[in-house]
Amino acid sequence: MSRYAVALARFYEELAERLLAGARAAFAEDGEHELEVLDVPGAFELPLAASYAAGSGHFAGVACLGAVIRGETDHYDYVCAETARGVMRVQLDTGVPCAFGVLTCATMEQALARAGGGKRDQGRHAAETVLRMAALRAELLG
Secondary structure, three states: OEEEEEEOOOOOOOHHHHHHHHHHHHHHHHHHHHEEEEEEHHHHHHHHHHHHHHHHHOOOOEEEEEEEOOOOHHHHHHHHHHHHHHHHHHHHHOOOOEEEEEEEEOOOHHHHEEOOOOEEEEEHHHHHHHHHHHHHHHHHHH
């Protein structure tokens, strides 16, 4: 049984719960996995939570889930870019797969549609990505 972490940004609570439900479903369908949810305030904190999880040596992978919705200022651009960069840096620095399952949308309606609401299930896709990359890591690195 493998152990995985989900770093979950709670800023948009409804979206967080939907993303988490999708991730839980994907992990459950893949087999018996232990899952630990690491709650953080917002998307900007996801890379640090992923770094803690990956650095602990306890997890085969980390799915980073959350949402950033465009507002009237440039804040959106900075949060999206730095969160993506941070998650990528964690996985490259540690070798532990970290999926970027953060919705970056213009409106709440777009986010809801991508959080298991029809167009896409970003939580599920992030979990599936982590599972595949962890399997690849095990195949190649033993």
